[in-house]
Amino acid sequence: MERTSVKVGLLGFGTVGTGVVRIIAAHQEDLFKQTGLSIEIHKILVRDRGKKRNVAGTEHLLTDRAEEVLYDPAIDVVVEVMGGIHPAKEYICAALEQGKHVVTANKDLMALHGAEILTLAKERGCDVFYEASVAGGIPILRALEESFSSDRITKMMGIVNGTTNYILSKMSQDGAAYEAVLKEAQALGYAEADPTSDVDGIDAARKMTILSTLGFRVAVNLEEVDVKGIREVSKEDIAFGKKLGFEIKLLGLAQRDDDKIEVSVEPTMVHRSHPLASVNGVFNAVYVYGEAVGETMFYGPGAGELPTATSVVSDLVTVVKNMKLGVNGQGMVAPYKEKRLKADGEKHSKYFLRMVVADQRGVLAQITQLFADNRISLGQVIQQPYHEGHEAEIVLVTHQIAKSDLQQALLALADMQVIKEIKSWYRVEDGEE
Amino acid sequence: MERTSVKVGLLGFGTVGTGVVRIIAAHQEDLFKQTGLSIEIHKILVRDRGKKRNVAGTEHLLTDRAEEVLYDPAIDVVVEVMGGIHPAKEYICAALEQGKHVVTANKDLMALHGAEILTLAKERGCDVFYEASVAGGIPILRALEESFSSDRITKMMGIVNGTTNYILSKMSQDGAAYEAVLKEAQALGYAEADPTSDVDGIDAARKMTILSTLGFRVAVNLEEVDVKGIREVSKEDIAFGKKLGFEIKLLGLAQRDDDKIEVSVEPTMVHRSHPLASVNGVFNAVYVYGEAVGETMFYGPGAGELPTATSVVSDLVTVVKNMKLGVNGQGMVAPYKEKRLKADGEKHSKYFLRMVVADQRGVLAQITQLFADNRISLGQVIQQPYHEGHEAEIVLVTHQIAKSDLQQALLALADMQVIKEIKSWYRVEDGEE
Numbered sequence: 001m002e003r004t005s006v007k008v009g010l011l012g013f014g015t016v017g018t019g020v021v022r023i024i025a026a027h028q029e030d031l032f033k034q035t036g037l038s039i040e041i042h043k044i045l046v047r048d049r050g051k052k053r054n055v056a057g058t059e060h061l062l063t064d065r066a067e068e069v070l071y072d073p074a075i076d077v078v079v080e081v082m083g084g085i086h087p088a089k090e091y092i093c094a095a096l097e098q099g100k101h102v103v104t105a106n107k108d109l110m111a112l113h114g115a116e117i118l119t120l121a122k123e124r125g126c127d128v129f130y131e132a133s134v135a136g137g138i139p140i141l142r143a144l145e146e147s148f149s150s151d152r153i154t155k156m157m158g159i160v161n162g163t164t165n166y167i168l169s170k171m172s173q174d175g176a177a178y179e180a181v182l183k184e185a186q187a188l189g190y191a192e193a194d195p196t197s198d199v200d201g202i203d204a205a206r207k208m209t210i211l212s213t214l215g216f217r218v219a220v221n222l223e224e225v226d227v228k229g230i231r232e233v234s235k236e237d238i239a240f241g242k243k244l245g246f247e248i249k250l251l252g253l254a255q256r257d258d259d260k261i262e263v264s265v266e267p268t269m270v271h272r273s274h275p276l277a278s279v280n281g282v283f284n285a286v287y288v289y290g291e292a293v294g295e296t297m298f299y300g301p302g303a304g305e306l307p308t309a310t311s312v313v314s315d316l317v318t319v320v321k322n323m324k325l326g327v328n329g330q331g332m333v334a335p336y337k338e339k340r341l342k343a344d345g346e347k348h349s350k351y352f353l354r355m356v357v358a359d360q361r362g363v364l365a366q367i368t369q370l371f372a373d374n375r376i377s378l379g380q381v382i383q384q385p386y387h388e389g390h391e392a393e394i395v396l397v398t399h400q401i402a403k404s405d406l407q408q409a410l411l412a413l414a415d416m417q418v419i420k421e422i423k424s425w426y427r428v429e430d431g432e433e
Numbered sequence: 434m435e436r437t438s439v440k441v442g443l444l445g446f447g448t449v450g451t452g453v454v455r456i457i458a459a460h461q462e463d464l465f466k467q468t469g470l471s472i473e474i475h476k477i478l479v480r481d482r483g484k485k486r487n488v489a490g491t492e493h494l495l496t497d498r499a500e501e502v503l504y505d506p507a508i509d510v511v512v513e514v515m516g517g518i519h520p521a522k523e524y525i526c527a528a529l530e531q532g533k534h535v536v537t538a539n540k541d542l543m544a545l546h547g548a549e550i551l552t553l554a555k556e557r558g559c560d561v562f563y564e565a566s567v568a569g570g571i572p573i574l575r576a577l578e579e580s581f582s583s584d585r586i587t588k589m590m591g592i593v594n595g596t597t598n599y600i601l602s603k604m605s606q607d608g609a610a611y612e613a614v615l616k617e618a619q620a621l622g623y624a625e626a627d628p629t630s631d632v633d634g635i636d637a638a639r640k641m642t643i644l645s646t647l648g649f650r651v652a653v654n655l656e657e658v659d660v661k662g663i664r665e666v667s668k669e670d671i672a673f674g675k676k677l678g679f680e681i682k683l684l685g686l687a688q689r690d691d692d693k694i695e696v697s698v699e700p701t702m703v704h705r706s707h708p709l710a711s712v713n714g715v716f717n718a719v720y721v722y723g724e725a726v727g728e729t730m731f732y733g734p735g736a737g738e739l740p741t742a743t744s745v746v747s748d749l750v751t752v753v754k755n756m757k758l759g760v761n762g763q764g765m766v767a768p769y770k771e772k773r774l775k776a777d778g779e780k781h782s783k784y785f786l787r788m789v790v791a792d793q794r795g796v797l798a799q800i801t802q803l804f805a806d807n808r809i810s811l812g813q814v815i816q817q818p819y820h821e822g823h824e825a826e827i828v829l830v831t832h833q834i835a836k837s838d839l840q841q842a843l844l845a846l847a848d849m850q851v852i853k854e855i856k857s858w859y860r861v862e863d864g865e866e
């Protein structure tokens with residue numbers, strides 16, 4: 001008898017899970033037109049069956065026993081939207097072992113154990129799709145996988161964390177300080193009570209791991225990402241950035257030169273002329289540079305019940321189409337290139353530095369001499385009185401230099417008598433080489 | 434014997450065709466890794482075999498006889514990059530009749546005869562892909578087809594013509610007049626000697642036909658698109674727009690409300706806070722609003738040898754993967770929804786109007802009364818002296834009104850004694866309802 005429906009087991013029934021159930025219900029007819037099969041939620045794993053739910057007619061689907069989903073032979077596809085590493089990983093692996101396809105929105109899991117999960121899926125001839133794990137509603141993984149298949153991607157830059165982008169945008173708009181805006185974001189539900197994973201850049205680093213692995217076809221590990229968060233970004237830095245035409249963004253960077261790569265997440269001075277500079281609030285954007293295509297950018301909501309659920313259901317539609325065609329397990333290309341990471345001497349960028357110095361004759365000359373001695377040429381220099389004391393503030397932007405040269409210069413600067421404090425330094429992204 | 438290669442016949446060897454040959458040559462190894470097959474250019478149809486070519490090693494592939502490509506049984510896929518309607522259409526149909534898959538970059542053809550070509554392809558079990566036909570290097574068709582498959586798209590707005598966007602950006606940056614910038618664009622090769630198709634919005638309308646057909650799953654015809662070009666856009670309009678926070682863009686709009694649609698191309702006042710307002714120069718962008726996903730935007734190069742060729746080769750990779758899997762002819766969903774077009778009374782927008790009036794007491798009151806009589810409420814009004822004469826200039830922005838009410842008001846205004854001239858009116862897009 002020919003198959004007429006696909007049965008889905010849902011792991012987790014929080015915000016995204018609820019969105020998935022709603023979207024499938026609302027678009028049943030369209031989904032059928034596209035796939036020729038009806039998509040049915042067959043079981044939903046929840047922690048507490050007694051809890052009141054916002055979606056009517058699902059009570060009879062709820063179970064608190066994972067095995068009722070994972071080992072039910074009627075279930076074709078498992079959709080994991082519970083989050084966290086354990087037991088999500090064990091559940092997904094069990095589902096794959098049972099020959100079930102998997103759609104997941106779990107960036108933490110895919111960043112840490114993606115390669116292992118994809119390998120298991122391939123062995124079992126199963127699909128694993130995870131579009132929702134990076135930049136919620138933006139179909140960036142599919143673009144990297146399919147649309148740029150004939151190009152060579154050399155650079156990806158992403159604003160991939162909505163919480164920190166909200167905080168930095170708000171600091172920039174209102175001239176407000178980090179702590180105040182963080183509190184406001186927490187009150188609005190844009191930041192969690194413990195904001196560590198967002199503000200320290202860990203969440204963004206996970207997403208850059210997934211993006212760089214897919215874009216460069218190299219297995220990048222989370223610990224290979226250089227990470228710096230936004231806690232130290234001051235309103236003075238933002239104000240000085242603006243003077244020079246920059247906005248500060250928590251930018252994920254994945255860059256490839258001569259087949260060596262670097263992946264980082266750090267607050268970056270992005271020039272106003274760059275399309276990433278005007279991505280504000282909780283929006284996400286991923287900028288991709290391909291040798292042939294040149295510059296492209298994908299912009300959209302980075303999170304939220306419905307955007308994320310839309311990505312999940314789109315992945316589900318792809319699984320269903322593959323089932324209908326009998327071609328599952330052919331999806332995402334496993335990373336196959338040799339990984340070579342850049343040393344700091346091979347990472348090149350412009351940098352912004354802000355420091356407080358003694359306000360005496362010849363200081364600027366001493367400092368610029370020090371930069372020259374460290375092979376660093378300067379693009380812009382601003383000097384102005386610092387508060388009302390006998391000190392001055394110097395802000396400068398370098399030309400392209402090696403990161404190792406910057407580090408040398410920072411050490412040498414710290415030893416100089418006339419320098420009172422190095423306030424901050426940032427990578428600069430101005431779209432020019 | 435198992436297949437080890439896919440043979441491609443290329444129709445046309447101009448800019449894009451050259452790019453396709455170059456990209457396939459440069460990425461042979463990567464393409465093999467992704468598809469498990471080598472992709473070989475087998476024959477190239479050219480008009481003049483004697484013409485000097487920029488790509489070495491292709492001389493023996495050239496032919497000036499179409500049948501040597503279309504009826505060569507060794508050729509699996511035909512890539513059409515010759516442009517124009519005839520004979521491109523006949524060639525593509527002949528290729529499909531022969532069971533060959535087709536990749537085309539031809540927007541004119543797909544806008545006019547897309548439905549017919551897709552139907553023929555489906556009958557023959559062949560793939561037809563045409564990503565490069567809209568917004569060059571931006572993978573927007575794939576996004577509409579796959580990534581938003583579980584969403585309901587209600588609005589698409591596109592800057593889909595690079596020539597006009599270059600002209601309008603330049604007029605805005607330099608405060609220059611249309612004619613001067615057009616000449617400059619022609620000198621730089623951004624505009625053709627006969628710029629009609631670009632500046633009158635026809636090229637953009639073709640692309641909106643393709644986008645709206647795919648996004649709404651409704652067969653939209655070119656003649657159903659309301660089109661207005663940019664010839665009448667004055668530097669005064671641009672300057673007034675700026676004062677009110679707007680940039681003028683030639684915007685393609687495809688909107689769906691209550692299952693009725695409207696599709697238009699017209700110069701539009703786009704508020705600076707909207708991501709489309711900062712898309713400048715020859716870049717393209719398509720903004721998509723889906724009920725679930727919310728706002729997304731895709732940005733990138735709209736044309737150019739390599740971006741366009743990249744899209745063509747990505748489509749080719751999809752064809753090759755489908756061949757390997759044996760699932761060709763399952764691609765693009767044919768439009769299946771009933772088409773209902775909005776009447777002007779059902780099209781709602783804000784509008785910008787600029788007029789010159791007699792500078793006498795009570796004129797503004799008369800005009801605002803006329804708008805009130807036509808059920809039009811106003812959001813912003815500016816009055817200022819016009820040149821040095823006894824006239825004044827009035828600029829106003831309405832709230833959301835029906836297009837039919839605007840038309841009524843324009844007729845009534847034309848009858849008013851005190852109104853010397855209605856200089857211009859524009860649709861306004863400010864991201865609010």
